[in-house]
Amino acid sequence: QQQVKQSPQSLIVQKGGISIINCAYENTAFDYFPWYQQFPGKGPALLIAIRPDVSEKKEGRFTISFNKSAKQFSLHIMDSQPGDSATYFCAASLQGGGNKLTFGTGTQLKVEL
Amino acid sequence: NAGVTQTPKFRILKIGQSMTLQCTQDMNHNYMYWYRQDPGMGLKLIYYSVGAGITDKGEVPNGYNVSRSTTEDFPLRLELAAPSQTSVYFCASTGTGSNQPQHFGDGTRLSIL
Numbered sequence: 530q531q532q533v534k535q536s537p538q539s540l541i542v543q544k545g546g547i548s549i550i551n552c553a554y555e556n557t558a559f560d561y562f563p564w565y566q567q568f569p570g571k572g573p574a575l576l577i578a579i580r581p582d583v584s585e586k587k588e589g590r591f592t593i594s595f596n597k598s599a600k601q602f603s604l605h606i607m608d609s610q611p612g613d614s615a616t617y618f619c620a621a622s623l624q625g626g627g628n629k630l631t632f633g634t635g636t637q638l639k640v641e642l
Numbered sequence: 643n644a645g646v647t648q649t650p651k652f653r654i655l656k657i658g659q660s661m662t663l664q665c666t667q668d669m670n671h672n673y674m675y676w677y678r679q680d681p682g683m684g685l686k687l688i689y690y691s692v693g694a695g696i697t698d699k700g701e702v703p704n705g706y707n708v709s710r711s712t713t714e715d716f717p718l719r720l721e722l723a724a725p726s727q728t729s730v731y732f733c734a735s736t737g738t739g740s741n742q743p744q745h746f747g748d749g750t751r752l753s754i755l
Contacts, residue, residue: 575744580741622741631687
């Protein structure tokens with residue numbers, strides 16, 4: 530049973546545009562929601578993360594919006610750049626339990642000039 | 643710092659062969675993880691460990707074994723390779739505090755023919 534659903538599977542955005550990736554979760558016990566960025570041939574790397582006690586977190590051009598009642602969260606990339614072209618994964622974890630992550634299926638983002 | 647190091651980077655196995663994927667980290671992290679990544683499926687947790695001598699199954703453990711004799715090393719063993727185990731395997735580690743980011747290696751690309 531997939532506990533974190535991610536969409537879209539792929540996304541093409543023009544340089545300078547806004548990239549939006551959405552995730553929905555089922556387990557209301559999740560209490561930590563990170564986003565990972567992965568470039569070809571590399572492992573995922575933490576991009577930004579949020580806890581459910583806040584509705585938004587911003588770091589530079591990257592913002593997470595969190596809607597606890599809807600059990601949804603999203604990543605917004607402002608002023609998207611070709612260097613942002615990568616695969617993005619949302620994830621969720623429970624406090625304790627070995628900090629295990631449940632990942633979404635990933636979104637391949639391509640930012641065109 | 644090297645972070646998380648995985649070897650080999652690529653490997654081709656024949657059906658029924660066995661092999662060990664190596665993972666070592668130099669961050670003194672207690673928690674370590676093995677994931678497999680298949681196209682369109684995200685990352686699935688195979689096994690994890692919360693410390694030397696302690697391992698536990700993840701979501702997709704069948705066909706794999708692990709051991710954790712030291713804090714640094716967490717090898718993954720395939721005993722009888724099957725085509726379904728063709729995948730990219732990632733090792734990760736993190737500290738014991740809550741909501742710590744997982745640090746990933748660059749993966750081992752494994753093909754079973």
